[in-house]
Amino acid sequence: MSITTSPVFQRITEILDQKFGIAGEDVKPETVLEDVELDSLALIEVALVLQKQLGVQIRTEDLSGSATIADLYELVNVAVEGS
Amino acid sequence: MSRRTPAEGAVAVTGIGLVTPAGIGAGENWRRLLSGAPTARRDPELAGLPVDIACRVPGFDPAALLGRSTSWRLDRVSQLALVAAEEALADAGLDPTTWDGARVGVVLGNALGGTAAYEAAHDAVRDDGPDGVSPLVMVNWPVNMISGYLATRYRAGGPNLVVATACASGVTAVGTARQLLRSGVCDIALAGASEAPLSRTPMAAYHKMGALSTRTDEPAAASRPFDADRNGFVAAEAAAVLVLEREADARARGTTPHAVVTGYGASADGHHPSAPDPTGAGVERALRAALLDADLAPGDIDHVNAHGTSTRLNDLMESQLIERVLAGGPSVTSTKGVTGHALGAAGAIEVAYAALTVENGLVPPTANLDKIDPDIHVDVVAGAPRPQRIGAATSHSFGFGGQNAVLVLENAGSR
Numbered sequence: 001m002s003i004t005t006s007p008v009f010q011r012i013t014e015i016l017d018q019k020f021g022i023a024g025e026d027v028k029p030e031t032v033l034e035d036v037e038l039d040s041l042a043l044i045e046v047a048l049v050l051q052k053q054l055g056v057q058i059r060t061e062d063l064s065g066s067a068t069i070a071d072l073y074e075l076v077n078v079a080v081e082g083s
Numbered sequence: 084m085s086r087r088t089p090a091e092g093a094v095a096v097t098g099i100g101l102v103t104p105a106g107i108g109a110g111e112n113w114r115r116l117l118s119g120a121p122t123a124r125r126d127p128e129l130a131g132l133p134v135d136i137a138c139r140v141p142g143f144d145p146a147a148l149l150g151r152s153t154s155w156r157l158d159r160v161s162q163l164a165l166v167a168a169e170e171a172l173a174d175a176g177l178d179p180t181t182w183d184g185a186r187v188g189v190v191l192g193n194a195l196g197g198t199a200a201y202e203a204a205h206d207a208v209r210d211d212g213p214d215g216v217s218p219l220v221m222v223n224w225p226v227n228m229i230s231g232y233l234a235t236r237y238r239a240g241g242p243n244l245v246v247a248t249a250c251a252s253g254v255t256a257v258g259t260a261r262q263l264l265r266s267g268v269c270d271i272a273l274a275g276a277s278e279a280p281l282s283r284t285p286m287a288a289y290h291k292m293g294a295l296s297t298r299t300d301e302p303a304a305a306s307r308p309f310d311a312d313r314n315g316f317v318a319a320e321a322a323a324v325l326v327l328e329r330e331a332d333a334r335a336r337g338t339t340p341h342a343v344v345t346g347y348g349a350s351a352d353g354h355h356p357s358a359p360d361p362t363g364a365g366v367e368r369a370l371r372a373a374l375l376d377a378d379l380a381p382g383d384i385d386h387v388n389a390h391g392t393s394t395r396l397n398d399l400m401e402s403q404l405i406e407r408v409l410a411g412g413p414s415v416t417s418t419k420g421v422t423g424h425a426l427g428a429a430g431a432i433e434v435a436y437a438a439l440t441v442e443n444g445l446v447p448p449t450a451n452l453d454k455i456d457p458d459i460h461v462d463v464v465a466g467a468p469r470p471q472r473i474g475a476a477t478s479h480s481f482g483f484g485g486q487n488a489v490l491v492l493e494n495a496g497s498r
Contacts, residue, residue, distance in 0.1 A: 020151075020152070021151020037152040041219055044218045045219055048217060
Protein backbone atom coordinates (compact mmCIF):
# COMPACT_ATOMS: atom_id res chain seq x y z
CA MET A 1 0.00 0.00 0.00
CA SER A 2 1.34 3.41 -0.95
CA ILE A 3 1.89 5.79 1.91
CA THR A 4 -0.16 8.36 0.00
CA THR A 5 -3.37 6.60 1.01
CA SER A 6 -2.55 6.75 4.71
CA PRO A 7 -4.62 9.18 6.77
CA VAL A 8 -1.44 10.71 8.21
CA PHE A 9 -0.06 11.42 4.73
CA GLN A 10 -3.34 12.97 3.70
CA ARG A 11 -3.39 15.13 6.80
CA ILE A 12 0.19 16.29 6.09
CA THR A 13 -0.86 17.10 2.53
CA GLU A 14 -3.79 19.17 3.79
CA ILE A 15 -1.67 21.08 6.26
CA LEU A 16 1.06 21.81 3.71
CA ASP A 17 -1.58 23.16 1.36
CA GLN A 18 -3.55 25.23 3.85
CA LYS A 19 -0.75 26.60 6.01
CA PHE A 20 2.24 26.59 3.72
CA GLY A 21 0.85 27.15 0.25
CA ILE A 22 2.17 23.91 -1.21
CA ALA A 23 -0.26 22.52 -3.75
CA GLY A 24 -1.48 18.98 -3.17
CA GLU A 25 -0.12 17.74 -6.50
CA ASP A 26 3.38 18.73 -5.37
CA VAL A 27 3.17 16.62 -2.23
CA LYS A 28 4.47 13.23 -3.35
CA PRO A 29 6.64 10.84 -1.35
CA GLU A 30 9.63 11.55 -3.57
CA THR A 31 9.24 15.36 -3.47
CA VAL A 32 12.45 16.96 -2.25
CA LEU A 33 11.59 19.37 0.56
CA GLU A 34 13.97 22.08 -0.69
CA ASP A 35 12.17 21.97 -4.05
CA VAL A 36 8.96 23.14 -2.41
CA GLU A 37 10.85 25.85 -0.51
CA LEU A 38 10.98 23.95 2.76
CA ASP A 39 14.52 24.66 3.94
CA SER A 40 15.73 23.82 7.43
CA LEU A 41 14.10 26.82 9.13
CA ALA A 42 10.82 26.35 7.30
CA LEU A 43 10.82 22.67 8.20
CA ILE A 44 10.94 23.53 11.90
CA GLU A 45 7.93 25.77 11.33
CA VAL A 46 6.15 22.91 9.56
CA ALA A 47 6.94 20.60 12.45
CA LEU A 48 5.52 23.10 14.94
CA VAL A 49 2.26 23.23 13.03
CA LEU A 50 2.10 19.44 12.62
CA GLN A 51 2.69 19.04 16.35
CA LYS A 52 -0.19 21.33 17.18
CA GLN A 53 -2.59 19.98 14.59
CA LEU A 54 -1.85 16.29 15.17
CA GLY A 55 -1.11 16.45 18.88
CA VAL A 56 2.27 14.75 18.55
CA GLN A 57 5.83 15.50 19.58
CA ILE A 58 8.48 15.97 16.88
CA ARG A 59 12.02 16.73 18.00
CA THR A 60 13.75 19.49 16.10
CA GLU A 61 16.98 17.51 15.91
CA ASP A 62 15.18 14.64 14.15
CA LEU A 63 14.14 16.93 11.30
CA SER A 64 17.67 17.28 9.99
CA GLY A 65 17.47 13.77 8.49
CA SER A 66 14.42 14.67 6.40
CA ALA A 67 15.17 15.34 2.75
CA THR A 68 11.90 14.29 1.13
CA ILE A 69 8.19 14.26 1.89
CA ALA A 70 8.49 10.51 2.56
CA ASP A 71 11.12 11.23 5.24
CA LEU A 72 8.86 13.81 6.84
CA TYR A 73 5.92 11.41 6.71
CA GLU A 74 7.99 8.71 8.37
CA LEU A 75 8.93 11.05 11.22
CA VAL A 76 5.35 12.15 11.76
CA ASN A 77 3.94 8.64 11.43
CA VAL A 78 6.30 7.30 14.08
CA ALA A 79 5.28 10.19 16.34
CA VAL A 80 1.57 9.49 15.74
CA GLU A 81 1.97 5.79 16.45
CA GLY A 82 3.92 6.55 19.60
CA SER A 83 1.44 9.08 20.93
CA MET B 84 28.79 79.96 -4.14
CA SER B 85 28.36 78.67 -7.68
CA ARG B 86 25.77 76.12 -8.45
CA ARG B 87 27.17 72.61 -8.72
CA THR B 88 26.72 70.55 -11.84
CA PRO B 89 23.99 67.93 -11.62
CA ALA B 90 26.54 65.13 -11.77
CA GLU B 91 28.01 66.25 -8.47
CA GLY B 92 24.88 66.52 -6.42
CA ALA B 93 21.70 65.40 -8.04
CA VAL B 94 20.20 61.97 -7.85
CA ALA B 95 17.26 61.13 -10.05
CA VAL B 96 14.08 59.40 -8.92
CA THR B 97 13.49 57.08 -11.86
CA GLY B 98 11.06 54.63 -10.29
CA ILE B 99 8.30 54.88 -7.69
CA GLY B 100 6.50 52.05 -5.91
CA LEU B 101 3.79 52.73 -3.36
CA VAL B 102 1.79 50.36 -1.17
CA THR B 103 -0.21 52.46 1.26
CA PRO B 104 -3.71 52.81 2.68
CA ALA B 105 -4.34 55.05 -0.34
CA GLY B 106 -3.87 52.03 -2.59
CA ILE B 107 -1.46 49.63 -4.22
CA GLY B 108 0.44 51.44 -6.95
CA ALA B 109 1.51 55.02 -7.52
CA GLY B 110 -1.43 55.80 -9.82
CA GLU B 111 -4.00 54.65 -7.30
CA ASN B 112 -2.20 56.56 -4.54
CA TRP B 113 -2.10 59.76 -6.54
CA ARG B 114 -5.81 59.64 -7.41
CA ARG B 115 -6.72 59.00 -3.79
CA LEU B 116 -4.54 61.88 -2.57
CA LEU B 117 -6.12 64.28 -5.03
CA SER B 118 -9.57 63.20 -3.90
CA GLY B 119 -8.68 64.10 -0.33
CA ALA B 120 -10.65 61.10 0.95
CA PRO B 121 -9.26 59.83 4.28
CA THR B 122 -8.51 56.13 4.69
CA ALA B 123 -8.77 55.74 8.48
CA ARG B 124 -11.41 53.33 9.71
CA ARG B 125 -12.25 51.06 12.60
CA ASP B 126 -9.92 48.07 12.50
CA PRO B 127 -11.32 44.67 13.55
CA GLU B 128 -7.84 43.41 14.42
CA LEU B 129 -7.51 46.16 17.01
CA ALA B 130 -10.90 45.47 18.58
CA GLY B 131 -10.89 45.94 22.33
CA LEU B 132 -8.03 48.47 22.38
CA PRO B 133 -8.82 52.00 23.55
CA VAL B 134 -7.92 53.22 20.05
CA ASP B 135 -9.17 50.77 17.43
CA ILE B 136 -8.86 52.95 14.32
CA ALA B 137 -6.05 52.73 11.78
CA CYS B 138 -5.17 52.94 8.11
CA ARG B 139 -4.52 49.61 6.37
CA VAL B 140 -3.51 48.83 2.80
CA PRO B 141 -6.76 47.85 1.08
CA GLY B 142 -6.92 44.44 -0.56
CA PHE B 143 -3.32 43.49 0.18
CA ASP B 144 -3.07 39.79 -0.75
CA PRO B 145 0.54 38.70 -0.28
CA ALA B 146 -0.07 35.23 -1.73
CA ALA B 147 -1.41 36.71 -4.97
CA LEU B 148 1.19 39.47 -5.13
CA LEU B 149 4.30 37.60 -4.03
CA GLY B 150 3.55 33.87 -4.11
CA ARG B 151 2.20 31.54 -1.46
CA SER B 152 5.53 30.70 0.13
CA THR B 153 6.40 34.37 0.70
CA SER B 154 2.97 34.94 2.18
CA TRP B 155 3.68 32.80 5.25
CA ARG B 156 7.45 33.06 5.53
CA LEU B 157 7.75 36.85 5.65
CA ASP B 158 6.37 39.37 8.07
CA ARG B 159 4.02 41.90 6.55
CA VAL B 160 6.66 44.63 6.87
CA SER B 161 8.85 42.83 4.31
CA GLN B 162 5.91 41.85 2.11
CA LEU B 163 4.85 45.49 1.78
CA ALA B 164 8.41 46.48 0.84
CA LEU B 165 8.70 43.74 -1.79
CA VAL B 166 5.48 44.75 -3.52
CA ALA B 167 6.57 48.39 -3.55
CA ALA B 168 9.97 47.43 -4.95
CA GLU B 169 8.36 45.40 -7.72
CA GLU B 170 6.44 48.44 -8.92
CA ALA B 171 9.41 50.80 -8.58
CA LEU B 172 11.64 48.56 -10.70
CA ALA B 173 9.01 48.22 -13.42
CA ASP B 174 8.47 51.97 -13.39
CA ALA B 175 12.21 52.56 -13.79
CA GLY B 176 12.37 50.07 -16.65
CA LEU B 177 14.99 47.97 -14.89
CA ASP B 178 15.25 44.20 -15.12
CA PRO B 179 16.93 42.62 -12.08
CA THR B 180 17.51 39.38 -13.99
CA THR B 181 19.99 41.14 -16.25
CA TRP B 182 21.54 43.88 -14.13
CA ASP B 183 24.94 43.88 -12.45
CA GLY B 184 23.60 43.24 -8.97
CA ALA B 185 26.92 44.01 -7.32
CA ARG B 186 26.34 47.67 -8.21
CA VAL B 187 22.85 47.81 -6.72
CA GLY B 188 22.41 49.05 -3.16
CA VAL B 189 19.35 48.85 -0.94
CA VAL B 190 18.67 51.35 1.84
CA LEU B 191 15.35 51.12 3.62
CA GLY B 192 13.94 52.79 6.69
CA ASN B 193 11.88 51.19 9.44
CA ALA B 194 11.04 51.90 13.04
CA LEU B 195 9.53 48.81 14.63
CA GLY B 196 10.62 45.69 12.74
CA GLY B 197 8.32 42.72 12.25
CA THR B 198 5.81 43.49 14.97
CA ALA B 199 3.42 40.65 14.11
CA ALA B 200 6.26 38.13 14.01
CA TYR B 201 7.46 39.31 17.39
CA GLU B 202 4.02 39.18 18.97
CA ALA B 203 3.35 35.68 17.63
CA ALA B 204 6.68 34.46 19.00
CA HIS B 205 6.04 36.08 22.34
CA ASP B 206 2.64 34.44 22.59
CA ALA B 207 4.07 31.04 21.58
CA VAL B 208 6.74 31.16 24.29
CA ARG B 209 4.15 32.21 26.85
CA ASP B 210 1.58 29.60 25.84
CA ASP B 211 3.70 26.64 24.67
CA GLY B 212 7.08 27.24 26.22
CA PRO B 213 10.39 27.75 24.44
CA ASP B 214 9.89 24.72 22.17
CA GLY B 215 6.82 26.38 20.68
CA VAL B 216 8.61 29.35 19.17
CA SER B 217 9.06 29.63 15.42
CA PRO B 218 12.68 30.00 14.30
CA LEU B 219 11.41 32.23 11.51
CA VAL B 220 10.91 35.02 14.02
CA MET B 221 14.62 35.76 13.87
CA VAL B 222 14.44 36.37 10.12
CA ASN B 223 11.31 38.52 10.44
CA TRP B 224 11.46 40.53 13.64
CA PRO B 225 14.87 42.25 13.14
CA VAL B 226 14.64 45.41 11.06
CA ASN B 227 17.58 44.54 8.80
CA MET B 228 15.70 41.65 7.22
CA ILE B 229 13.52 43.98 5.16
CA SER B 230 16.36 45.14 2.94
CA GLY B 231 17.85 41.66 3.11
CA TYR B 232 14.76 40.17 1.46
CA LEU B 233 14.96 42.75 -1.33
CA ALA B 234 18.59 41.79 -1.92
CA THR B 235 17.67 38.13 -2.12
CA ARG B 236 14.75 38.61 -4.49
CA TYR B 237 16.51 41.01 -6.84
CA ARG B 238 20.15 39.83 -6.56
CA ALA B 239 21.09 43.25 -5.26
CA GLY B 240 24.60 42.64 -3.96
CA GLY B 241 25.75 46.18 -3.17
CA PRO B 242 25.54 47.97 0.19
CA ASN B 243 22.45 46.85 2.05
CA LEU B 244 21.09 48.38 5.22
CA VAL B 245 18.06 49.47 7.19
CA VAL B 246 18.22 52.79 8.94
CA ALA B 247 16.16 53.56 12.02
CA THR B 248 15.41 57.16 12.95
CA ALA B 249 11.82 56.51 14.05
CA CYS B 250 9.38 58.53 11.97
CA ALA B 251 12.23 60.12 10.01
CA SER B 252 13.55 56.74 8.82
CA GLY B 253 12.15 56.98 5.29
CA VAL B 254 13.81 60.31 4.57
CA THR B 255 17.02 59.16 6.26
CA ALA B 256 17.03 56.15 3.94
CA VAL B 257 16.62 58.21 0.78
CA GLY B 258 19.26 60.69 1.95
CA THR B 259 21.67 57.89 2.82
CA ALA B 260 21.10 56.14 -0.51
CA ARG B 261 21.84 59.40 -2.30
CA GLN B 262 25.13 59.64 -0.46
CA LEU B 263 26.04 56.08 -1.49
CA LEU B 264 25.30 56.91 -5.13
CA ARG B 265 27.32 60.10 -4.96
CA SER B 266 30.26 58.28 -3.38
CA GLY B 267 30.23 55.86 -6.30
CA VAL B 268 29.89 52.64 -4.34
CA CYS B 269 26.75 51.73 -6.26
CA ASP B 270 25.05 52.78 -9.49
CA ILE B 271 21.44 52.03 -8.62
CA ALA B 272 19.80 52.29 -5.21
CA LEU B 273 16.48 50.95 -4.05
CA ALA B 274 15.62 53.42 -1.33
CA GLY B 275 12.52 53.75 0.76
CA ALA B 276 10.89 52.38 3.85
CA SER B 277 8.30 49.99 5.16
CA GLU B 278 6.26 49.79 8.35
CA ALA B 279 3.65 47.32 9.56
CA PRO B 280 2.84 48.64 13.03
CA LEU B 281 -0.81 47.66 13.38
CA SER B 282 -0.25 45.04 16.06
CA ARG B 283 -1.73 45.26 19.49
CA THR B 284 1.43 45.98 21.49
CA PRO B 285 2.64 49.07 19.60
CA MET B 286 -0.90 50.37 19.17
CA ALA B 287 -1.64 50.04 22.89
CA ALA B 288 1.65 51.73 23.72
CA TYR B 289 1.24 54.63 21.28
CA HIS B 290 -2.14 55.28 22.85
CA LYS B 291 -0.71 55.09 26.36
CA MET B 292 1.84 57.78 25.50
CA GLY B 293 -0.93 60.02 24.23
CA ALA B 294 0.17 60.11 20.59
CA LEU B 295 -2.91 58.62 18.88
CA SER B 296 -6.08 60.44 17.95
CA THR B 297 -8.90 59.26 20.19
CA ARG B 298 -11.59 60.24 17.70
CA THR B 299 -12.66 56.59 17.45
CA ASP B 300 -16.32 57.38 16.85
CA GLU B 301 -15.42 59.28 13.70
CA PRO B 302 -12.39 57.50 12.19
CA ALA B 303 -12.40 59.29 8.83
CA ALA B 304 -12.12 62.65 10.58
CA ALA B 305 -9.39 61.60 13.02
CA SER B 306 -6.25 62.47 11.02
CA ARG B 307 -6.57 66.25 10.52
CA PRO B 308 -3.15 67.89 10.18
CA PHE B 309 -3.00 71.61 11.03
CA ASP B 310 -6.70 71.67 11.93
CA ALA B 311 -7.77 73.42 15.13
CA ASP B 312 -9.48 70.24 16.36
CA ARG B 313 -6.63 67.77 15.75
CA ASN B 314 -5.82 65.51 18.69
CA GLY B 315 -3.22 62.98 17.58
CA PHE B 316 -2.16 60.77 14.70
CA VAL B 317 -3.79 57.72 13.17
CA ALA B 318 -1.34 54.87 12.69
CA ALA B 319 -0.89 53.36 9.24
CA GLU B 320 0.93 50.51 7.52
CA ALA B 321 2.68 51.24 4.25
CA ALA B 322 5.78 50.96 2.13
CA ALA B 323 7.40 53.07 -0.55
CA VAL B 324 10.42 52.20 -2.64
CA LEU B 325 12.17 54.57 -5.02
CA VAL B 326 14.70 53.71 -7.68
CA LEU B 327 17.51 56.26 -7.46
CA GLU B 328 20.32 56.78 -9.94
CA ARG B 329 22.84 59.54 -10.46
CA GLU B 330 21.06 62.03 -12.68
CA ALA B 331 23.67 61.88 -15.41
CA ASP B 332 23.42 58.08 -15.54
CA ALA B 333 19.63 58.19 -15.63
CA ARG B 334 19.57 60.68 -18.46
CA ALA B 335 22.28 58.77 -20.35
CA ARG B 336 20.04 55.70 -20.47
CA GLY B 337 17.21 57.84 -21.77
CA THR B 338 14.92 57.97 -18.77
CA THR B 339 12.94 61.00 -17.66
CA PRO B 340 13.13 61.27 -13.88
CA HIS B 341 10.02 61.95 -11.81
CA ALA B 342 12.13 64.50 -9.89
CA VAL B 343 15.69 64.94 -8.72
CA VAL B 344 16.91 64.85 -5.15
CA THR B 345 19.36 67.71 -4.67
CA GLY B 346 19.63 68.16 -0.92
CA TYR B 347 19.52 66.27 2.35
CA GLY B 348 19.86 67.47 5.91
CA ALA B 349 19.73 65.60 9.21
CA SER B 350 19.90 66.64 12.84
CA ALA B 351 18.94 65.71 16.39
CA ASP B 352 16.95 67.81 18.82
CA GLY B 353 18.76 66.53 21.88
CA HIS B 354 15.72 67.65 23.82
CA HIS B 355 13.24 64.91 24.83
CA PRO B 356 12.51 61.24 24.00
CA SER B 357 9.22 61.98 22.26
CA ALA B 358 8.22 65.67 22.37
CA PRO B 359 9.63 67.95 19.69
CA ASP B 360 11.81 70.83 20.85
CA PRO B 361 9.25 73.66 20.90
CA THR B 362 11.89 76.14 19.72
CA GLY B 363 12.33 74.08 16.55
CA ALA B 364 16.10 74.57 16.69
CA GLY B 365 16.85 70.95 15.76
CA VAL B 366 14.46 70.74 12.83
CA GLU B 367 15.71 74.10 11.62
CA ARG B 368 19.26 72.73 11.51
CA ALA B 369 18.06 69.84 9.33
CA LEU B 370 16.12 72.15 7.01
CA ARG B 371 18.97 74.64 6.63
CA ALA B 372 21.46 71.82 6.05
CA ALA B 373 19.26 70.44 3.27
CA LEU B 374 18.99 73.88 1.63
CA LEU B 375 22.74 74.34 1.84
CA ASP B 376 23.31 70.89 0.37
CA ALA B 377 20.99 71.77 -2.52
CA ASP B 378 22.62 75.18 -2.88
CA LEU B 379 19.20 76.82 -2.67
CA ALA B 380 18.05 79.91 -0.82
CA PRO B 381 15.09 79.60 1.60
CA GLY B 382 12.97 81.62 -0.81
CA ASP B 383 13.55 79.06 -3.58
CA ILE B 384 11.30 76.47 -1.94
CA ASP B 385 7.87 76.53 -3.59
CA HIS B 386 6.24 73.64 -1.78
CA VAL B 387 6.51 71.61 1.44
CA ASN B 388 5.27 68.09 1.99
CA ALA B 389 5.05 68.48 5.74
CA HIS B 390 5.58 65.95 8.48
CA GLY B 391 2.14 67.22 9.59
CA THR B 392 1.21 64.36 11.89
CA SER B 393 -2.03 65.85 13.25
CA THR B 394 -0.57 66.03 16.76
CA ARG B 395 -0.88 69.34 18.54
CA LEU B 396 2.83 69.72 19.22
CA ASN B 397 4.26 68.75 15.83
CA ASP B 398 1.97 70.73 13.60
CA LEU B 399 2.39 73.97 15.53
CA MET B 400 6.17 73.60 15.78
CA GLU B 401 6.46 72.69 12.08
CA SER B 402 4.29 75.55 10.89
CA GLN B 403 6.46 77.94 12.87
CA LEU B 404 9.56 76.41 11.29
CA ILE B 405 8.17 76.91 7.77
CA GLU B 406 7.07 80.45 8.55
CA ARG B 407 10.42 81.32 10.12
CA VAL B 408 12.77 79.78 7.56
CA LEU B 409 11.09 79.45 4.17
CA ALA B 410 10.77 83.05 3.15
CA GLY B 411 8.90 82.42 -0.10
CA GLY B 412 5.72 81.33 1.64
CA PRO B 413 5.55 77.87 0.05
CA SER B 414 2.36 75.90 -0.35
CA VAL B 415 2.14 73.26 2.38
CA THR B 416 0.35 69.93 2.43
CA SER B 417 0.23 67.02 4.80
CA THR B 418 -0.75 63.84 3.01
CA LYS B 419 -1.22 62.15 6.40
CA GLY B 420 -4.79 63.45 6.40
CA VAL B 421 -5.46 60.80 3.75
CA THR B 422 -2.94 58.07 4.62
CA GLY B 423 -2.54 58.35 8.38
CA HIS B 424 0.95 58.17 9.84
CA ALA B 425 3.03 55.23 8.64
CA LEU B 426 5.79 55.97 11.18
CA GLY B 427 9.13 54.79 9.79
CA ALA B 428 7.66 54.50 6.29
CA ALA B 429 6.02 57.92 6.30
CA GLY B 430 9.07 59.83 5.06
CA ALA B 431 9.59 57.58 2.05
CA ILE B 432 5.94 57.72 1.08
CA GLU B 433 5.97 61.48 1.32
CA VAL B 434 9.16 61.84 -0.71
CA ALA B 435 7.39 59.79 -3.39
CA TYR B 436 4.31 62.01 -3.09
CA ALA B 437 6.47 65.14 -3.23
CA ALA B 438 8.13 63.81 -6.40
CA LEU B 439 4.71 63.24 -7.98
CA THR B 440 3.59 66.70 -6.83
CA VAL B 441 6.62 68.35 -8.45
CA GLU B 442 6.23 66.25 -11.59
CA ASN B 443 2.52 66.90 -12.03
CA GLY B 444 2.44 70.51 -10.88
CA LEU B 445 -0.49 69.73 -8.64
CA VAL B 446 -0.57 69.92 -4.84
CA PRO B 447 -2.83 67.37 -3.12
CA PRO B 448 -5.05 68.88 -0.44
CA THR B 449 -4.68 68.25 3.29
CA ALA B 450 -7.68 66.12 4.20
CA ASN B 451 -9.95 67.14 7.07
CA LEU B 452 -8.59 70.67 7.29
CA ASP B 453 -11.91 72.31 8.09
CA LYS B 454 -10.72 75.12 10.33
CA ILE B 455 -7.02 75.89 10.50
CA ASP B 456 -5.47 76.24 13.95
CA PRO B 457 -5.51 80.00 14.63
CA ASP B 458 -1.85 79.78 15.71
CA ILE B 459 -0.79 78.32 12.35
CA HIS B 460 0.02 80.90 9.70
CA VAL B 461 1.33 78.96 6.71
CA ASP B 462 -0.38 78.36 3.37
CA VAL B 463 -1.85 74.89 3.87
CA VAL B 464 -3.62 73.58 0.79
CA ALA B 465 -7.08 72.27 1.65
CA GLY B 466 -10.31 71.31 -0.06
CA ALA B 467 -9.19 70.71 -3.64
CA PRO B 468 -5.87 70.06 -5.39
CA ARG B 469 -4.04 73.25 -6.29
CA PRO B 470 -2.23 73.62 -9.61
CA GLN B 471 1.24 75.07 -9.01
CA ARG B 472 4.43 75.10 -11.01
CA ILE B 473 7.02 73.81 -8.52
CA GLY B 474 10.74 74.26 -9.03
CA ALA B 475 11.85 72.98 -5.63
CA ALA B 476 10.12 71.30 -2.71
CA THR B 477 11.08 69.99 0.70
CA SER B 478 9.82 66.87 2.44
CA HIS B 479 10.09 66.92 6.23
CA SER B 480 10.21 64.03 8.70
CA PHE B 481 10.76 64.27 12.42
CA GLY B 482 11.06 61.24 14.68
CA PHE B 483 10.68 60.30 18.31
CA GLY B 484 14.14 60.51 19.76
CA GLY B 485 14.39 63.98 18.27
CA GLN B 486 15.76 62.67 14.97
CA ASN B 487 15.05 64.94 12.04
CA ALA B 488 15.53 64.61 8.29
CA VAL B 489 14.71 66.91 5.38
CA LEU B 490 15.04 66.23 1.68
CA VAL B 491 15.02 68.71 -1.20
CA LEU B 492 13.48 67.64 -4.51
CA GLU B 493 13.65 69.65 -7.68
CA ASN B 494 11.71 69.60 -10.91
CA ALA B 495 13.47 67.34 -13.41
CA GLY B 496 11.97 69.20 -16.33
CA SER B 497 13.63 72.51 -15.55
CA ARG B 498 17.20 71.17 -15.44
